[in-house]
Amino acid sequence: MxxxxxxxxxxxxxxxxxxxxxxxxxxxxxxxxxxxxxxxxxxxxxxxxxxxxxxxxxxxxxxxxxxxxxxxxATLSDDDVRELYEVRDVLERHAVASAPERLDLTRLAEALDTIRGATGTGDRLELANAHRRFHVEVVALSGNRQLTALYETILVKIQLYMAVNMRREAETADAADGVHRHERLFEAVRRGDAREILSVLSEHGARAYLA
Structure with missing residues (x-):
């Protein structure tokens, strides 16, 4: 070159x-x-x-x-967003079901620390990226690289709308709420209870971004 x-x-x-x-x-x-x-x-x-x-x-x-x-x-229709969340759910459930019993949570813990740091500084892009990275690391625990890569492409598309809603949410919600949601998910993963992990994921607040 x-x-x-x-x-x-x-x-x-x-x-x-x-x-x-x-x-x-x-x-x-x-x-x-x-x-x-x-x-x-x-x-x-x-x-x-x-x-x-x-x-x-x-x-x-x-x-x-x-x-x-x-x-x-880029824009997404309501159907696009709904379908993306459906695909996200399927991939998450498969990843959780196929994860090994012994897990190295180092990268997941680092992603959680990044969420805490970005929340403290108020850096919206860093925070949005940290949220995405955290969820990608959850799926990466399955050890399936192709599944993880596909999952991340889904999250990038969803982030188009999450970013706008996170900006609005920052004006009304407690910034610590997002940290607490991810801490709950981290603890569920650490305990290794697949049913609990899926329950926390379903309550994680992602669908609030559909509003």
Whole structure:
């Protein structure tokens, strides 16, 4: 890769990172238009790397292109969200049922610590990512890498809407509530009771984000 190609690639990475942060932190709402002229000025890049970044974000399900109208933050219908949660439930149940008896909870504990830290600093993106990582680590305890990768793609799509609702929730709810929910789930996993884990997951508050 030449220096010019490397520089262009770096600009693409920059644009992907900045736009992904905006989308997953709730700074931009689902359906909000992404205007090239405004974005090139804000990011300080040309149209070529921006368009490549938009293409990559579309592959991740975060951006969608509308014929003759340009790009916008991806949207999900009520049915889409309901179906994604149904798939999430199926994957979680399979992961819990197939997890071995002896578990290394180091990574799950680290994810919980990150949730606590992000709650303390009020970093919405870090908090949303930490929530996602925690649940991914729960599923990863099954040892099934393909299942875990599929599960994470589902959570990224759901996070489009979770981010907006987390922003609204932060204005009215106690920030510690989210920490307590994940602490309960961690303790259920630590005790190794599959029925209890599934019960806590079902009460975890995820469907509050459907509102």
């Amino acid at each position: 030449t220096d010019g190609e490397l520089a262009a690639y770096s600009l693409v990475e920059l644009a992907v990172d900045r736009l992904r942060r905006d989308i997953l932190s709730g700074r931009t709402d689902p359906g909000e238009r992404l205007v090239e002229e405004q974005l090139t000025k804000r990011l300080g890049i040309s149209r070529a790397p921006l368009r490549e970044a938009m293409r990559l974000l579309a592959e991740q399900g975060l951006v969608e292109h509308i014929p003759r109208r340009g790009a916008r933050v």
